[in-house]
Amino acid sequence: MKISVIGTGTVGRTITSKLIDLDHEVMLGTRNVREKLASMVKDGYGNPPFSEWYKSNPKVKLGSFAESAAFGELVVNATLGGNSLDALKLAGSKNLSGKIIIDISNPLDFSKGMPPSLIPGLSNTNSLGEEIQKTFPEARVVKTLNTMWCGLMVNPGLIGNGDHTNYISGNDAGARAEVKKFLKTFGWKDDNLIELGDITGARAAEGVLLLWLRLLGTLNSGAFNLKLVR
């Protein structure tokens, strides 16, 4: 399958590597290809500059946001939440129309100190997932995977035998079902994929970040998740 991954940070790279392992064709989308390849800046987590990572992953294609979105039959939004709407607008509504957008992003607000909070207008009674769906009504937005460290997104079996929960929200039941099938190729078990209904479920999934960030600070490791027990 041809897949567009928008965003070249840790999440975008991790998802892309997994997709390549699964024999998909991936084009990463970035704001400015020439600048991205020239930059020798480490990302905020101390990862190597993108250009180094790109050299050691020769199967990965790189394009502008629009080129990537046009390439993909499926689009993954792995940008920082505060940049997501801008990036997707540059990707272009025409290139997103009819496609599933798997939205992994979180509307984090770093302006009020650490740990970040949520961007006020995109939390509680709204969400980034909803705002993306409203901005691109022809796309089929499915919020998922945003409640955990990216290492677990693509390898849930790393902890607890893979028995922990990943949430699915989206307006289109067909798109939710397709995304569940897709997530199973990452190792997710059906029982651990919990549907939260339409895209307003993103309020709940993004709201988890307040707890997630707090736990990250307490546990000093991202290798944790929450499991629904009933």
Place this chain on the structure above:
Amino acid sequence: MKISVIGTGTVGRTITSKLIDLDHEVMLGTRNVREKLASMVKDGYGNPPFSEWYKSNPKVKLGSFAESAAFGELVVNATLGGNSLDALKLAGSKNLSGKIIIDISNPLDFSKGMPPSLIPGLSNTNSLGEEIQKTFPEARVVKTLNTMWCGLMVNPGLIGNGDHTNYISGNDAGARAEVKKFLKTFGWKDDNLIELGDITGARAAEGVLLLWLRLLGTLNSGAFNLKLVR
């Protein structure tokens, strides 16, 4: 132990019954004792009027907010979050001074439809737990138990062999330790009591309600909780 439970709704009644079973003396606090006993109104969940419940629980004492708080060596805030600060002000800072307040409440906003959202000024970058601590600086506020159905608060073993998570936040390490000891008498295992640090951890714990309410709607039962897996 003499315990004050502020709030006569489902949560207050459930906690009180458990405390009586554990041989504590409990005085429930209410805004107006005479009116509360005269009222034949069912609560919002279809539970019997308080007066009926009170008749069938003869060991329970009933007093004003202030009488209850003065009586208790420990205070449990089980009011609706939107009423908590008012109720505790009526309880009186003198009656709360030096005491642990176990804060179970959630700042739910029912004004924007169902499921409720969080009261904007008490979410994301603030919380009800913090606001209570700021309002009563001489009390030792510990946020806990607010992330689940009250049936599980007092009987965690109802599901998953009791292996699911309850969070603890509070500024005073001694108070957090005392509350953990107290929670163990309800059946909570040490491994499942996860500390989130100071009272700002209440932002995380109260933020869980967005997910909790969504899951409640999806699962059609309150007998669920989340377990930290690592």
